[in-house]
Amino acid sequence: MSTYKIAVVGDNDSILGFKTIGIDTYPASDAQTGLSILKKLAGENYGVIFITEELAAELEDVIKELNKRILPAVVLIPNSKGTLGLGMRRIKDNVEKAIGADILFRKEG
DSSP states (O other): OOOOEEEEEEOHHHHHHHHTTTOEEEEOSSHHHHHHHHHHHHTTTEEEEEEEHHHHHHTHHHHHHHTTSSSSEEEEEOBTTBOOSHHHHHHHHHHHHHHSSOOSSOOOO
16 A cells, blocks of 8 residues: 655745645745656655645646646645635536536525
């Protein structure tokens, strides 16, 4: 049985707290660094990679490719400045794709 690791990638202020709970942290202040880190982590034994929305917005194509694989799961999180709404939009799109309807955000009328 394999044991998978968890990582978080993003600006230092946003990921620092994750280190205190034992998650591997990888600071990336720009898309090039983020890309390099994502490629490295995807080839290692990571089951979940958290990435800040701001950085993920710049690496959208790479993240789409990683999402075609079973592992690692790439999860978007807000950075220390707040959310861009990208993570919630991805959840909505995935639920809609899986069941064919928007059950999370539909407006009752």
